[in-house]
Amino acid sequence: MTHPILRTELCDLLDIEYPIVLAGMAEHAGIELTAAVSEAGGLGVLGALPMTPDELDEAIREIKKRTSKPFGVDTIAPLGLVEGEEDTPIDLKSFLAEDEGEFAETRDYIADLGRRMGIKVPGGIKLGMNNQGFNWSPGMTKKQLEVIYEHKVPVFAAGLGSPEFMIPEARKRGMKVMGVVGTAKQARKEASVGVDIVIAQGTEAGGHTGKVATLPLVPQVVDAISPTPVLAAGGIVDGRGLVAALALGAAGVWCGTAFLATPEAMSHAENKRQLVSAGESDTVITKTMTGKTARCIKNPLQAQYEKENGPLLPFPVQVLAASELIQYMSEEDDTLKHYWTFAGQGCGLVKELRPARDVLKSMVEEATRILEEGLPSRVKWNR
């Protein structure tokens, strides 16, 4: 017997086969993973945050060579770093201009902690205004967006910050815009300004995350903004998670951790090893990497930082203070056990590396089995 194809309204909206979207993951979801997920019938989304506009242009060209199917690009909307938005009331330039004060104190603390943990960055940790600093600036994001417009990328996802300002330009080019939220209040705001699809991300998620769990968050977001389609995110790694998300009213799922354990992910082999061996209690939410709450696999550097109550800067200045160490560690294999490997609580369900196509197909097949046979056979009706 052939199975019907599991589709939702999301598939029609985005012109994809299955309601499964690869979450944007900077430095992990690159050309290969994006193209593989789109080719397999989901929507691949490129994690573009650290890319210069030229790198982004090149990456989009490469994806188009590998797949003719729709795909997306994820970065942050220009945060109000100089415009004074509520959650980032900082002037990035003034922080970075000086080699003294809070910034220097935190950078020097991180350098010292790194040394004490046996991680020696040759030449010491310097002021963090390197390429990363440029990447977090509003000017940089605006240049990335110009590239995205030029290519008429089918979908843009804003991982942080509201994409409201870009909706008119996106519409002109037939692009769809998605925004990540962690509360129903944020979802209402996004829907009211015309965001096409809202991603409701629960605290279980890897990377930057909020406080509300996926199970209560998704239906509250659905109720708040219906008929705007909602993607459920956070802790969804298999067919059971997909069915649960659909039951909560989501039109599809936005999955990060599930696709990290694939050969196509750009993550370091050590990050992948940590991911497949981690259990559900092995992650922690910490501000020590970026200054904003982010979920990663527990590691000695983060644990010591928190034990010592080390100085912290607001997002995203913290990541600049730590950027030399981050960069060094990501290039030096033997330091990676100390590293902040972003991963969600669903990592306990990820046991092996599998090609992205297999991850997606098994998610669809398991969900289909549950919907067609599993649930009908387990639910007993007392009529």
Ligand SMILES: Cc1cc2nc3c(=O)[nH]c(=O)nc-3n(C[C@H](O)[C@H](O)[C@H](O)COP(=O)(O)O)c2cc1C
């Ligand atoms: C390694 C990693 C990197 C991430 N980087 C980004 C990013 O650059 N932009 C973004 O919008 N979200 C980022 N996230 C969050 C994901 O987009 C997504 O919301 C999250 O992975 C969903 O939860 P899950 O990991 O339980 O599937 C990242 C998550 C991980 C695990």
